[in-house]
Amino acid sequence: MIPLRPLSLGDIITGSFATIRGHWKTLAGVALAVQAVVLPVMALVVGIAVVSVRSHFAPVFHPPFGEDPAPEHVVPLVVAAVVVFALLMAVGVLGMAVIAALCPAVLKEAVTGRPTTFRALWRASVRRAPAVAGAMFLSGLIAASPVFAVLAVWLPLVFSAGHGESSLALLGILPLLMLAAAPAAVWLGIRFGLAPAVVVMEGAGPVTALRRSTALVRGEWWRIFGYTVVSVMLAGAISYATQIPFNLVGSFAMMPALNGLPEHGALSAGAVASLVLALVLLFLGGAAGQVFQIGFSHLASAMLYVDQRIRREGLAEAILTDLAAAPAPPAPTGPAPAATGPQRPEGDGQS
Template structure:
């Protein structure tokens, strides 16, 4: 190919077929390619390059405009950056911060890959400049519709009691009054006459006397605990409807809660009895070998084995009670039978036993502290008005008569009225939280509440 001098750049290599030193050939030039070169005519020496016989254009660009292709380009000719990807917002333009991609802040001294950092470089930093994070979860009621933390479960129970206080306190007050009346009657008519625990304070008491006194104390405490447990579970069942409506932000009256819970009440009592039989059966299996050995004559070995078996049985019973602790809300909300409710609770608790145990233990500690703050003043007042005085009450020698039982029962009613909604609400919200984590119940709740829920995986959990 033969280049015409009019199309060749000044200082370019000679055309094909020409050798250096021949007429019309350019002398070798060792200057850089991007340096401006003088225009050398290819005609005969002495001719004017601007003459009529020259093929060079009279208007040549100034040398300053000639540059290598790799030099800086005109900003007006720079191609526009590609549009940002979905969800990441506007990415800051690259600057002298270094790195690959120019994601850093313009002019910042950050380095690293992509210049993703601000001053100081590194990853992170400018990645979030155009992305505001995931959208918040919908919250039509007392909790956000996403996996809940411990504080959110406790706050949801308290918010339910505060928002629907007429319904919640009405239910808890009714259950607390009925429960305390039964406890007072049982203690006043039966336990005070048959319970004899004086041997526990006698250093010279025999083993049989100590065993009898301990059995009487355990019997009294057990009866009170069972009655209180029944009241707690009933309150949980009645408050389940209130809490489930509170999650959706819908009010509910006491009559509506009772109409919703009434078809499941008999099944609920069956569930309570079954759970108590399980706990008692496990405890008897644990202490029975020790009792048999003690009755056969080995009192010391039998007592030690009974204590060890009792502790082991208590651990097993606790594990089973936590495993089936969500059966009551499952039975009430899903309208299922007893066996299916137990299976649902076991499925929801599987893999989260320690979490469920910790939350319920924390709720129980908080409830007991609140109850103690309310009950203790009434207990001292009852001891002062019962005739034996506070000193005999502290010594354990006072007679727990009807005056003491009634006044202390009033304090127990007030304490239960406050604590029952907390424990019941925590159980129901814990059930809802476990279903959100395992079955995406938050999507169903969002549709039921008529709110738009973010896409799965975009909201944080705990």
Template sequence: MNDSPGWATPGSTPSDGERPGTDGGAQQPSTPPAQPEQPARAEQPKQEQPAQPEQPAGDPKWSAEQPPPGQWSSPGQSPEAPQAQPQPTAGWGQQPAGPYGGQYGPQYGYPGGPGQWGPPPAAKPGVIPLRPLGLGEILDGAVATMRTHWRSVLPITLVVATLVQVISVILQKFMLDDLTVATSEDVSTEEMIDTLGSTLATSAVVQFIQVLGTIVVTAMLTMVFSRAVLGQQSSVSDAWRESRPQLLRLIGLTLLLAFGAILLGAVLILPGILADNIGLGIVGFLVWLPLLIWLGVRFSLASPALMLEKSTVLKAFARSSKLVKDTWWRIFGITLLTSVLAFFISMMIVAPFQFIGIIVFGGGLESMEAGSDMGNWGMLVVPAIGLIIAQTIVMPFQSGVTVLLYVDQRIRREGLDLELARAAGLENYGTTGG
């Protein structure tokens, strides 16, 4: 017999009483009547057993009648006795008795049987399964939320993107109305500085408005995605009500990140500029850029941590740093891929609108090179329409990936799947493998 724990012999092996040199080997209970004890097979004439199949040499202890294949019985059980039906699988770690009459191990089944190799599928109450996620599952979860919960996602992004672009177009119209780019050689230095300063000021104001709009969208979409993980619907009013208490903190977190990036760049790059040393400035930039990327990825999960854990700004930074630790490259790769996809989607949408604005309202490429009609309403409105469409698609996609990355890291490190299962109403999840 095999003494391994949780295992039983798959065949009908002889009992201890049937082994050579032991008593009781003549017959065993509940089996067909044993044949009279006979001399060795070599001395027994073959004509006396015309109906018996030929037995292998050296195996006199096996019965002449064997049960059909696939119905092996346990030792001491008659071949005619009905086999016990396998019990249904009770869950992960509790496999039923197999067809061989034995109990397989607590974590393994047998190929093709009720207990398959490996763990059972994870529960999926919402857009993602409650287990550590792969890249495809994160991207698919973000797209599935946009598709399934579009009644909540679309109004949020469309309204915010429209407001941002309307304000941006109005500001650009009045700030760039009198701005022309002179191309003649007699342009003075003051005119060049004024032109550059006006352009940078306009860009800074527009970017600031877009950042504020992105913060609002991120705050509200975080709540939508958190409910989508549980398979629950979320209206626009619900998302606004849940995100509003943390909105000011999210604005502070975003501004703090921007201020930190600018301050870091000033410390590393500004000395080279002030010293009129181009080489020192380039070295400072080469140090600033990778450091900025490293810090950006390390604090990339601060926004969902702030919104979903109702924490403070500093605690959100600490939580993000803890969740990203030892998985920086994975999160960097997923974030980079998401940014590249978002960029190409935006370009595919915005580029045709910009081309139409230049050709129809801007007087062609020659007029654009001359710097005229930069404040033309058509040149501003048509590309803004493309930006509204692009941001309506891109913003929820990027926000969804960030939220699902946060959920994935908490599942891997803190067992958040158990809490999510209970919140989704899955009873006894994690106790019996359900």
């Protein structure tokens, strides 16, 4: 699927498509399995939080006329919101990390042409998902550090300025400061962008993966940046185009449920069936879009990792050497088959 030579942009795009085409069942199956686990867990987290602080909703959102909500009601809601946000982020990052770990694992087998199974790739992606999540979290945190630095300087200035023209001027300066921080954030993001592939391909830890990504990107930042931008834009376009049919059919399927919604009472059986069908279609569309949006981007990133190792570390020669040194299949055992047909006698004088 992937030529063992320095890769061009066309090779990376066609190789990513070829990998998806050859392993689409595995990619789609893992994406559906991740959503089937992540979505119920998220719903459970939100449900537990709502039940825990349900008694504080009315005093905060509907306080007596002319009174402010009491702190004993506001604080539990704020704490619950922070905890839910952190848990949802952790669950979402872990789910995304499983898919991010699957793509290099698939590519690792595609580079050498070795067949694999869904179970083996699923186990490999789940096993490396925590390390991939750690690498993604650290790289995102470091890439966002210029933005955090801007906010760390800007927020105290705004609070100290209070109300007035100076405060409005500081609000107008914030977009300019963010624009100034954006190039540094992009530079750091590309610098550490190969870390998830390093985690899966080399079995490295998050910190080691960040260092390896830095070493592989050094001197090739602009080329990797250009290839990454094209890959992300292409993945977004394909993801959007993939979801359009599912969203259209799901919207049409939801219309009978909306039209049959009574003012009082339960939905009819037909309306419930239409609503379930619409939700299933939207779920499938989201899963298909996720395969391309996340899968294609991480496959392209893993292809860039392979390309950099081919260019700098002789990966192609190492792979060919390993394949050439692979043991030959064992010869069949047992008695030799009997010869068929007339045998030519020795020394018949013919050559």
